[in-house]
Amino acid sequence: MKRTYSFASISRRNFILGAGATAASAQISRAFGSPAQTASSRERLHTFDYADVQLTGGPLKDQFDRVHASYLALDNDRLLKVYRQRAGLPAPGQDMGGWYDANGFVPGHSLGQYISGLSRYARSTGDPAATAKVRALVRGYSATLGPENYPYASKVASTTWPCYILDKYEIGLLDAYNLAGVREARELLPRVIEGALPYIPDHGYDRGPKSPKQAPYDETYILPENLFNSYALTGNRQYLDLARKYLLNAEFFAPLAQSQNVLPGEHAYSHVIALSSAAKAYLVLGDSQHLEAIQHAWDMLVATQQYASGGWGPKEKFVQPHTGQLYDSLNATTDHFETPCGCYAQMKLARYLLRFTGESRYGDGLERVLYNTLLGAKDTDGNGNYFYYSNYHALAQKGYYPQKWPCCSGTLVQGVADYPRNIYFHDADGLYVNLFTPSEVRWNMNGTSIHLVQQTEYPYRDSTALRVVAPTPIEFTLYVRIPAWISAAPQIFVNGGPISIRAEKGTFAAVHRTWKNNDVLEVTLPFAFRTEPVDDLHPETAALMRGPLMYVAATPPADLYSTPLRLPQGLRPLLGSSSIFEYPMAQTNLQFRPWYTIQNERYNTYFHLQKTDA
Numbered sequence: 001m002k003r004t005y006s007f008a009s010i011s012r013r014n015f016i017l018g019a020g021a022t023a024a025s026a027q028i029s030r031a032f033g034s035p036a037q038t039a040s041s042r043e044r045l046h047t048f049d050y051a052d053v054q055l056t057g058g059p060l061k062d063q064f065d066r067v068h069a070s071y072l073a074l075d076n077d078r079l080l081k082v083y084r085q086r087a088g089l090p091a092p093g094q095d096m097g098g099w100y101d102a103n104g105f106v107p108g109h110s111l112g113q114y115i116s117g118l119s120r121y122a123r124s125t126g127d128p129a130a131t132a133k134v135r136a137l138v139r140g141y142s143a144t145l146g147p148e149n150y151p152y153a154s155k156v157a158s159t160t161w162p163c164y165i166l167d168k169y170e171i172g173l174l175d176a177y178n179l180a181g182v183r184e185a186r187e188l189l190p191r192v193i194e195g196a197l198p199y200i201p202d203h204g205y206d207r208g209p210k211s212p213k214q215a216p217y218d219e220t221y222i223l224p225e226n227l228f229n230s231y232a233l234t235g236n237r238q239y240l241d242l243a244r245k246y247l248l249n250a251e252f253f254a255p256l257a258q259s260q261n262v263l264p265g266e267h268a269y270s271h272v273i274a275l276s277s278a279a280k281a282y283l284v285l286g287d288s289q290h291l292e293a294i295q296h297a298w299d300m301l302v303a304t305q306q307y308a309s310g311g312w313g314p315k316e317k318f319v320q321p322h323t324g325q326l327y328d329s330l331n332a333t334t335d336h337f338e339t340p341c342g343c344y345a346q347m348k349l350a351r352y353l354l355r356f357t358g359e360s361r362y363g364d365g366l367e368r369v370l371y372n373t374l375l376g377a378k379d380t381d382g383n384g385n386y387f388y389y390s391n392y393h394a395l396a397q398k399g400y401y402p403q404k405w406p407c408c409s410g411t412l413v414q415g416v417a418d419y420p421r422n423i424y425f426h427d428a429d430g431l432y433v434n435l436f437t438p439s440e441v442r443w444n445m446n447g448t449s450i451h452l453v454q455q456t457e458y459p460y461r462d463s464t465a466l467r468v469v470a471p472t473p474i475e476f477t478l479y480v481r482i483p484a485w486i487s488a489a490p491q492i493f494v495n496g497g498p499i500s501i502r503a504e505k506g507t508f509a510a511v512h513r514t515w516k517n518n519d520v521l522e523v524t525l526p527f528a529f530r531t532e533p534v535d536d537l538h539p540e541t542a543a544l545m546r547g548p549l550m551y552v553a554a555t556p557p558a559d560l561y562s563t564p565l566r567l568p569q570g571l572r573p574l575l576g577s578s579s580i581f582e583y584p585m586a587q588t589n590l591q592f593r594p595w596y597t598i599q600n601e602r603y604n605t606y607f608h609l610q611k612t613d614a
Contacts, residue, residue, distance in 0.1 A: 057438035098404025108153025112172030113410025119175035120417035149195030221248035224277035268313025279352035308543035310369030311337030376596030430477030487528030529568030
């Protein structure tokens with residue numbers, strides 16, 4: 001197929017490599033401020049290094065460990081085969097099949113994401129096997145590029161989403177270098193970008209319904225975030241210029257900054273992941289338009305697009321607000337949310353917004369989408385079958401995507417590997433506790449090394465205990481997220497005694513004191529059941545929530561969706577269980593369980609509520 005767009009304005013000769021990159025980096029730092037300084041000046045909170053936080057138990061760690069093992073087990077020869085075949089090299093191993101194969105939908109599309117996720121695991125766990133695997137995959141991939149630095153698995157790159165795949169290569173190589181310490185990845189990164197340039201458009205555009213008909217099907221607007229990151233690593237000014245070029249300002253960010261809801265009809269996942277490019281642009285360029293765009297977009301997602309799970313995008317599209325389309329989707333489709341992909345995009349956006357604003361509501365949103373979507377993804381079978389869509393249709397059942405190695409196979413490992421980064425944040429004054437899960441974090445404050453240990457049975461129990469381990473007494477503030485959904489005032493104790501501080505729902509409660517070794521802060525966040533309507537036109541159709549968790553009816557009768565239920569009043573706890581509740585019915589007791597615990601049984605997510613007297 002003849003391409004109708006021009007690549008003439010991007011030339012390989014413009015690249016600044018080697019020693020020239022170092023000089024360019026110094027010049028850019030003087031003109032724009034170094035990337036690190038710019039980021040620091042625009043952040044209220046900061047993330048921790050992957051190595052600083054450890055999961056020590058609970059459901060997040062259980063999935064974290066399973067995903068770690070499953071991606072370590074992927075055969076390197078299989079992952080590299082399609083690239084070696086294209087390069088004319090010996091290509092042992094089985095064909096991957098599905099999307100990934102030479103004749104697949106997007107050949108080799110997720111290699112960079114597998115490298116990225118494994119690099120995050122290598123840094124987080126210190127696992128030498130993960131580091132070795134990352135190094136082997138980077139070296140194996142490098143050997144296939146050839147003298148032209150051709151990076152793609154397909155021989156016809158124009159048909160394989162070149163922008164989409166380039167973005168995956170970049171994050172894989174960036175993480176391999178920054179997190180797994182694979183030096184070759186830094187040397188390979190400019191070669192990959194250089195080799196991709198002849199195959200990506202010389203302008204940005206929106207792939208959505210407003211796209212020009214001559215534009216190819218691709219996502220140019222996802223490129224800026226990792227182009228900014230590539231610029232930060234290499235100092236190559238061309239990456240900065242490219243990042244600016246592909247920002248979706250006119251079509252997307254500018255209207256969002258003015259509170260215009262341009263989401264309806266757009267491809268859901270790709271436009272939310274594009275918001276991370278706006279966030280990165282704000283960090284690097286300092287244009288308040290990009291901050292306002294992501295803030296307003298978040299508000300629009302929460303108010304007009306999301307299901308109770310925190311997911312959005314039935315049939316991968318945003319809906320028109322206030323028209324009942326979310327309700328209609330409960331019967332019109334079983335493809336309600338691109339689960340690993342969408343959760344990855346939402347968690348990244350929430351982390352950016354937490355960093356910029358310090359507002360706890362973004363932590364609430366991150367917790368909701370994590371527990372009720374990605375945590376409940378069906379485990380891969382080890383041979384390319386992956387969970388893709390969350391299904392909120394009546395009598396739903398979790399299953400695999402029809403084709404092997406879909407896009408969600410890449411974001412699954414990246415998203416789960418990011419769990420430790422979502423738990424704690426810090427600023428100059430102290431530590432912010434965002435998620436409640438068994439874990440540990442280590443950091444240095446004013447020259448003192450501090451170790452915080454969190455013990456909890458959350459999300460089934462409503463309390464957590466935070467123990468400070470420090471060699472000498474040290475003054476700092478522990479900030480604890482008080483979710484907006486709590487059903488009563490939180491209770492806060494230090495070393496067993498109650499303390500009186502301001503702890504309003506929807507805030508971070510600040511406990512400032514001189515902490516001594518083994519001081520313990522205990523926080524109780526009261527749970528209660530509540531219902532949440534599917535949209536504003538259908539208040540009688542609702543999902544059931546308890547604390548952060550979305551509860552579903554397991555193995556329901558066929559007519560349950562049309563049967564009015566007294567929720568949450570009719571629920572009672574199942575004897576001997578802290579997580580399962582029953583609803584008495586004429587023939588049997590209906591069992592309600594958290595969605596993430598559902599395995600192969602059928603379930604209902606939304607229910608018809610019985611009208612009650614005012």
